[in-house]
Amino acid sequence: MPDEGKMQRKEFINAKRIVIKLGTNIIRNEDGEVALSRIYSFIEDISKLVKKGKEVILVTSGAVGLGKKKLNLDSTSEEGVKQACAAIGQSRLMSFYESGFGVYDIPIAQILLTEDDFSLRHKYLSLRTTMNKLLEFGVVPIINQNDTVTPIQSGSINTGMKVNFSDNDKLSALVASELDADLLVLLTDINGLYTANPKEFPEAELIKEVESVTDDIMKLGSDASEGGRGGMKTKLEAAKLVTRFGGKVLIANGKVPYIIHKIFDGEDLGTMFLPSKVSLADKKRWIGYATNIFGGLIVNEGAKKAILEQFSSLLPIGIVNVVNEFKQGEVISIMDENNVEFARGMANYSSAECRKIVGSHSNDIENILGYKNYDAVITRDNITELI
Numbered sequence: 596m597p598d599e600g601k602m603q604r605k606e607f608i609n610a611k612r613i614v615i616k617l618g619t620n621i622i623r624n625e626d627g628e629v630a631l632s633r634i635y636s637f638i639e640d641i642s643k644l645v646k647k648g649k650e651v652i653l654v655t656s657g658a659v660g661l662g663k664k665k666l667n668l669d670s671t672s673e674e675g676v677k678q679a680c681a682a683i684g685q686s687r688l689m690s691f692y693e694s695g696f697g698v699y700d701i702p703i704a705q706i707l708l709t710e711d712d713f714s715l716r717h718k719y720l721s722l723r724t725t726m727n728k729l730l731e732f733g734v735v736p737i738i739n740q741n742d743t744v745t746p747i748q749s750g751s752i753n754t755g756m757k758v759n760f761s762d763n764d765k766l767s768a769l770v771a772s773e774l775d776a777d778l779l780v781l782l783t784d785i786n787g788l789y790t791a792n793p794k795e796f797p798e799a800e801l802i803k804e805v806e807s808v809t810d811d812i813m814k815l816g817s818d819a820s821e822g823g824r825g826g827m828k829t830k831l832e833a834a835k836l837v838t839r840f841g842g843k844v845l846i847a848n849g850k851v852p853y854i855i856h857k858i859f860d861g862e863d864l865g866t867m868f869l870p871s872k873v874s875l876a877d878k879k880r881w882i883g884y885a886t887n888i889f890g891g892l893i894v895n896e897g898a899k900k901a902i903l904e905q906f907s908s909l910l911p912i913g914i915v916n917v918v919n920e921f922k923q924g925e926v927i928s929i930m931d932e933n934n935v936e937f938a939r940g941m942a943n944y945s946s947a948e949c950r951k952i953v954g955s956h957s958n959d960i961e962n963i964l965g966y967k968n969y970d971a972v973i974t975r976d977n978i979t980e981l982i
Contacts, residue, residue: 604861605861607845607869608845608861610649610776611648612730612775612776613650613651613779613780614652614767614771614774614779615637615652615653615779615782616653616655616767616780616781616782617653617849618656618763618781618784619656619660620783621633622634622655622656622657622660622661622688627663629657629661629687633849633850635691636852636855637855639695639853640854644859646699646701651735652736652770652771652774653692653738655688655737656739658680658685658688659677659680659684659742660684661680661687662679664684665683665684666679666683668680677742680742681741681742689705692737701733702732702733702734704729704736704737705739706722706736706738706739707739707740708739708740708741709741713773713886722773723774738766764829764832764833765836767779768836769836769884772880773877777842778844778845779834779837779842780845781830781833781834781844782847783827783846784848784849786864786865787802787846787865788805788815788846788866789802790815804869805867805869806869807869808838808868812831813828816828816830830846834868835982838870838871844867845858845868846866847864875979882939882977882978882979883939883980884979886926886939889921890921891918891921891929892909892917892918892972892973893915893918893930893931893934894913894914894915895932896931896932897913899931902937906975908970908975910957910970910972911949911956911960912956912957914952915932915953915954917946919946920946921946922945923948924941925942926940926942927939927973929973936981937980938980938981939978940978941977943969943971943972943973943974944968944972951963952972
């Protein structure tokens, strides 16, 4: 009788398009220097996957840390220092990948991304087209957040603003989601998801499989380890996003020798996150997860129920308040009266227009505004519920 667990693992790793994310603490050793042997082992394993016909996208951290080490800095908290370190470290990082993949005659491409590359739909569609063409040519795209041009935050961001990614865990999830990857592999410095933080509770047990990233699963996340911006919490958020569009996620320990080879050889390593049975269409994914949010609408309980249970459009009569400024066509938050975001949608009217028609019947829109483009402020097809 076949081993059902082994069969399940075999099915889990059966992927054509794979996104692999390497964390900062995997790229560097304990002294903060480049972990050359580890990086080259990743390159060797990835090269073997590519030669077998797999499409592999690599999301890599480490530029800021390498730049910081090169400058002998203790901190990057001073304004502009992180950006400067990223500029220095990125070239060092790519030199390792260029030389390593060159040994196997595999071309690579550097792609540095900012929020706008996902938030602005025309940029996102262009990125998607380019990435698909690179993979068609057998290239390994190497992606990092473009920290050098990331705006310097001198204070807190605007109330109600939500950025689509602030770390490479979320970035890798967006890449996997928007490029229809079959599997996202997150390599970190821990074996996977545990029942508790194993650094604090040695008796904690490794969770081998997660069917759904529920609130209880999210509670098992912890803050970032020293040297990185992510942590188990951001990895769980990434897993929640990817599995919702029908992709699979594996969190495993990147410090295990030849971990990538072992994973795709079927070894029972890490924590598997199973895909959702109902996945989102491309546009719904983009609306729900790939855009920066600068404004929103607060709606009453009736409108919330209609959206979540009856899959209705959002009509002006259900709106209670308007948050911040936004233009027609921008993606905005839909929040309940406790300011809890439960959905996102593409607005048919600007914030100024919405303020004029708050609480009104759709039949009165033309009388109030002098025109009417839509009965709904957000139509059903342009709403994505957040789970």
